[in-house]
Amino acid sequence: MLRYTIRRLLQLLVVVLVLSLLLFAWLRSLPGGPVSALLGERATAETRERLTEELGLNEPIFVQYLKFVGRALTGDFGVSTGVQPGDSAAEIFVQRFPATLELSILAIVIALAVGIPLGYLAARRRGGILDNLSVVSSLIGVAVPVFFLAFLLKQVFAVDLGWFPTAGRQAGGIDATRVTGFFVLDGLLTQEWDAAWDALRHLILPAIALASIPFSVVFRITRASVLDVVDEDYVRTAESKGLTSPVIRRRHVMRNAMLPVVTTIGLQTGALLAGAVLTEKVFAFPGIGQALALGFERRDYPVLLLLILCAAGVFVLINLLVDLSYAVIDPRIRTRGVR
Amino acid sequence: MALLEVRDLSVTFHRRGEKSTVAVDGVSFDVEPGQTVGLVGESGCGKSVTSLAIMGLLAKRGATVSGSAKFDGTELLTLSDRQMRDRRGRDLGMVFQDPLSSLNPVISIGLQVTEVLERHRGLSRKQAAVEAAELLDKVGIPDPKRRLTEYPHQLSGGMRQRALIAIALACRPRLLIADEPTTALDVTIQAQILALLAELVRETETALIMITHDLGVVAGLCDEVNVLYAGRVVERSGRHDLFRVPRHPYTHGLLASIPRLDAPKGERLSPIRGSVADNIPWTGGCAFAPRCPHAVDRCVETTPEMVVDQVVEGDRLLRCHNPVEPAGRAEQEMLS
């Protein structure tokens, strides 16, 4: 298991390196970039040239890349030019990552909390009204663009009904102490209940919007895998033992049916990150997704580079975690994987 | 009174948008305590469905079960789900064909054995674990204590099947149904398992329904044999009689088509023509008619009824208009 983990981590490193080179070369070959970002419409051809030289952007790409790697090794990934101009990209990541993580966790929790029971019920009542309804709604859930859903949710529940705040992570007037960067957690840690509650309220709508796709996937996978599992021979064996139905459901059906769901959760992190770009934009939620959207809009290359790399890294890492946790849940892999 | 009396058991499957299929079509047989009854027949003839219907394990939706299956005087088919759960595992045990897929892959063998003990014998975890180790030992699994903590994939095929048998026998059921328990196993392992089953049945006076397509297995184990074809019993007899004088052309064909280890070499096999796919429904005549070398016009005009065979001695039931003449008997006896 350890070797396997190390191996995967090394692979991750390679992926990140290759990706960084590709991204770097690509970004550098594009027009615009830091110079335009820093100078804006005040720029003249002359000042442009000066700045280009000052920043070393006229050097060969690979020299620039090596310099970049050199700096990156010291934790310096460059300074934002558009998202939060002046802040270092690393700082932006550190600030915003907890926000997106908090949001994604809540979204996944919602997706699982709704998707799994619904998937189970739909499978058990296959072909029934509940089944058909939830299947259709999960299909619609996939077909509705996330940003549109986010928009509707916000318009209805925040703007029109006023139940939730419309934007951001925390209301302006709340004087919260920051400890971990996870606002809800911070609120709980410092016992600033109002801050925690307020932060949670800010999370709910975006999390629901973000949960729409993982929900559909979790629901359908749960349903399909429950359908598979209930037909498995070992469930029949369990029935033949005369076990009570809760025991069969818990121990024999769900435990096995959850295995594919666990894998999907890992894959969903990708969808979540992508969804976060859209949702955070709509809810002006200062997370990674918003930074990415702004970064694209404002051509903030250092931030884009770091965030895309981190997104890829996190995605790969979470999949590794999922695979490892899979091994923990599934003894077939656990007992064989250990060496 | 027999321990299990199955009368006119029929199972019909309905699938949305498709014709419903009659998988079991009026099967009747009895099982006495301590007796081993065989159900043989080709793939798809309804053996498993029969056993599942008795165990109440067919899905409620999509399957209609009619007829009666009385266990010790209690009608099983009309028992409530709850009552049935109380019986399964305690009075009725079952062993399935594929030992790997029949064990839950993510739960330790130990838990899979103890859960049935906890459920029906009200034992605590600890007691159940001790009992479970004894059980595994009894079915011939070496080092049972360690095996309890292992998972199915860590056991070999034979050991898995033993574990399944241990589970089925945990609460000393009065009736054990074994659905092709050895088909997935190698011959040497099959022999071990069959010997084990025979021994356990003898020891505990458990009644055993042995389901198989292997006539050899039946020949070695069963007191009485039911031959199924397309959902109906076509011939029933004690095993000695059956193998000596097969009366139904199907039984006869089966026996003639398998190569025997002890038969002289060079003899050509005489196969049954066609395949199971050539069955016709029982409604219009005999389902076996298209493949039957003995078929006469009557075979496709009227459905044959199960009748007591008058020609040979012994209790033989037969569903055929034109059975194989016992003349073959003399021939067979000469050969053996």
Add this chain to the structure above:
Amino acid sequence: ESERGDDDGQSGGGQTGGTMTFATEGAPKLFDPFYATDGATFRTSQQIFEGLVEFKPGTADAEPGLAEKWESSEDGKTWTFNLRKGVKFHDGTDFNAEAVCFNFNRWYNQTGAGQSPAVTGYWQDNFGGFADGKTPSLYESCAATDESTVELKVTRSTSKLPDILGLPSWAMQSPEALQKYKADEVVAQGDSFVYPEYATEHPTGTGPFKFSKYDEANGTVELVRNEDYWGEPAKLDKLIFRAIPDETARKQALEAGDIDGYDLPGPADWEGLKSAGHQLLIRPAFNIFYLGIGQKNVAQLRDLKVRQAIAHAIDREALVKQQLPEGAEVAENFYPDTVTGWTDEVESYDYNPDKAKQLLTEAGAQNLTVNIYWPTEVTRPYMPSPRDLFGLIQGNLEAVGIKLTVVSKPWNGGYLEDVDSGKADLFLLGWNGDYNTPDNFVGNFFSDPNNRFGTGNSPWGATLSDEIKAADSEPDADKREQMYVELNKKLKSEYLPAVPISHSPPALVVTKDVSGLVASPLTDERFDTVSIASS
């Protein structure tokens, strides 16, 4: 439901106290206005800092700030400022003549990264070079003649003084804090610059609000009232600027009551916001939107007739009416009418497609094929929706038979770069005024002949440049005005390096509970007069 604090109970009649949350497009880059180039920084620094000169609220006109009065020498090269007395910086140190000179010297003595156009672009635009003398500088010296008198010497006379001193960049900062927090230690790092502690955490000025904290994770800047303010103290207890980059999100936040106001509502929303009971404060238009004509690549564009044809082809009236917000006007000069030298005696090119066609024919340019650039992923106050504006212009030009090769590029993704390097034949661009002098507009556009219009390619390019410089250097105000009037006329009739299209007013919006906010044409509103009724 409002997110404002509940601690405003004591305030009587909503006059003092309370917290106001105002949403802006972006978060400030830093808090040291000297190094800043972004609006968000200036907005904050306007509340914390004051300059010698300030702009009168609601106008772009200079008025006394920390200097009570000033006068210049005959030749316009020596300026004497009399400072306000009893003013203290937020750190308790005194504001005096020495502090003023300290600031000037700080600016003038930048080294290293401090000389980068990206860091001190405003200084270089306005004052030129630094102490090292590589580039000539407008600044010569500063002397504290006494505790409250400063003598500022410049190398030449310029129309920009004293107005430029009202720019937020030249706000007075506490010398002690500047030194303590190493304010000048800006360094280039990778593709950008890293600013010192002072700029990010300890801005220290004399203004009505003090810096309290910056919650970067949440994108909010919190300012609190400066109780020791020399003038009338601010009414609000707390002022919060909150970054909500998405315009629609800002609007919804206001509708939901999460914020008390926001900057730059989209023109399409104005009506709706007003009818929902909010106060829409329209700023006087202090910008110019033009269709630039690059003379570098297509020879035909160097022909005045062709440029005139283009001017006639564009239906500016319709454009203003359909696409621009309330209060927008068709532009005749290259700057709005509040700026010196504006004149209505310029040649106005009315919408006349037939005339345009005729002019093209006369110039032998019936088959004129040019590229036209328009920017994506941007909105500017003078150009609320580039796509829609471009759509109209494109239709107009095509209607007179000009063949267009359309190039759209992201604002920061090559658009500005291409336009600046002269790749564009026609392009959409504009300018937001910084302060009220003509030079801030035309000087910026044309004084360097090697500009984005490629005027250097025309024989008059250098002349134009000289004329602009001459006007700027004229110390006499009346004479200067006349020179600018002439310049404006020639710009339209003889040169026509671009077609001025419109001035359009940006706006801000606050709830009905907010009072005392005065919209500024320079978009640098001050919030000390603002009060909020408790709700």
Add this chain to the structure above:
Amino acid sequence: MSTRTDKIDELSARAADDAGVSLAAAAWRRLRRNPVFLAGAGIIVLFVVLAAAAPWLAPHDPSVPMLGDQVVKARNQIPAVQDGHPLGGDQNGRDLLSRLLLGSQQTLLVGVFATLIGLGGGLLLGTLAGALGGWVDTVVMRAVDVMLSIPGLLLAVSIGALFAQPNQYTVILAVAIVQIPIFARLLRGTMLAQRHSDHVLAARSLGVKQRAIVFRHMLPNSLGPVIVQATLVLAIAIIEAAALSFLGLGNPDDRIPEWGQMLGQAQTVIDSHPQLAFWPAGCIIVVALGFTLVGESLREALDPKSRR
């Protein structure tokens, strides 16, 4: 005798009525009766017909602001429903109905081309990796892993953002590139399974040439899941293209209408002129739903497990 055989024939014909149908035929039979599939197919057919006939159906030129004089941004005026303009006009005074109709062309084109390019690229890579194996497989699959390690939409957005000059083709390309590794991986998986399957072994032992094995045996038998995936990707492509437009990375030239772009542009006026957002949003949702329904039902129909 003959009566007996006749009778048997008749009876067995009746019994075998539903036995021995091919996988595809069986799938089709199930599909034909599956309301989910029918609904999806109906939607797709409807929109394809609309798109094909759009130039004739559309009452006006979608790029001309014929109602331009009714547009007043300053007062948030947008041409209302009126004679000849059953849905009114858009922000620039162009006929909304015509834009919607013509928009279907673009949207379907984006979807179809993005899918085709993704499919083509994936097919090429997957076939190479799956058929050749060895180091080709390793190299291709590592590359695919790198691509897969960036979340789909994010990759599309990056690609979209990083084109120097975004236009309709860059959108297609951005969405397509993201699909390539997915198809490649899928195909490679099935191809590998095929490589070790008995019928490929049989062909090999017959001495059939490698190329023929790949193209006659492995590829055709691997296509099923790929086709299903392609249907789903169509829906995804349409939604992702819309998301790109929403993020401002779509085709900036809006004279040729496209739903995602229309929706993106309508956001700012959604509360005052909801129709501008709802029509295109509705269309996107319905079309995406159509493809999803078809894809899902195909998947289910072809999955032998679902045939219980």
Add this chain to the structure above:
Amino acid sequence: MKVHFPIRRGVVLDKTVGYVYAVDGVDLAVRQGETYGLVGESGCGKSTLGRAMLKLTEPTAGRVVFDGVDLSKLKGEPLRTMRRRMQMVFQDPMSSLDPRQSVESLLVEGMRAHGLDKDKASTAARLRELLSAVGLPSTSLRRYPHEFSGGQRQRIGIARALSVQPDLIVADEPVSALDVSVQAQVINLLEDLQAEFGLTYLVIAHDLAVVRHISDRVGVMYLGGLVEEASSDQLYATPLHPYTKALMSAVPVPDPEVEDLRERILLAGDLPSPANPPSGCRFHTRCPWRQETLCDTERPELREVLPGHRVACHYAEDIRDGRIRAHEVKAQLVQDDWDVSPDSSLAGPASVTETLG
């Protein structure tokens, strides 16, 4: 002949840390025109041996000489041409037929690959001939594999093998997937075809009865090695290897009289893992006749004990003559965990398609 499948694992690059000894030192000859039967329990390497003999799996060591030609030296085109002469019939009649090819194209394919389909008419005639040889109606050509029953499909598989006029046919469990009643049809067919075309067969099966019925000579495999080889009558009459004896006694006979009288040799425990085979005689862990040390340490050679009867047992004669008695064997643990490649199940997104982007 040896076929070892490497077990790979490693941190960065895969390295081989062990082998599955699927076939380990098998040495056999199939004579022209005979039927050689190969039996053994599942996983003992029968299929691997069969495939390696046709060079469908690359042997690790050893050679296969076919009609004087050393196959291990052949590569590319010569190997391809050589394949015409040796064909295979597979266990699963469904999966071994490409579901997307009509019977006609299945049959023509091989002929085309070897230039046997010269002109339309002769090909058509040949196809009819093939079909009638395996007893399928000539209307079958246009139909697809799924339209046939199991037995018929197996006939198609046989026809395909015959289509290139091979000399040797390796039949890997040709009947074990078939219903008992159909098995006989295929067995008879194989026998008829041999008589008609003078084929040489290598028949692999786990059913001893079937193998004995069809073969002239029979080889018994255990854990990658051949333990006994004899003519089929002799093998049945006097099995010499303890494993063969046990196997023989374990096969159930459909005759109650025989069954009741039979004396069983029940083997204890299970087949050990081929990744970690026991030392010495591979069978010693289960052998009731095991003798101290020699059996545990030295692997017995296959030696000719009787004319044409080879056995790999140190004590074959002693056992036959009753000099050694059977004793009880305690079952040993067999850990079934060697066939793992960690990446197959842990390789991350296997179903990216499920996630919808």
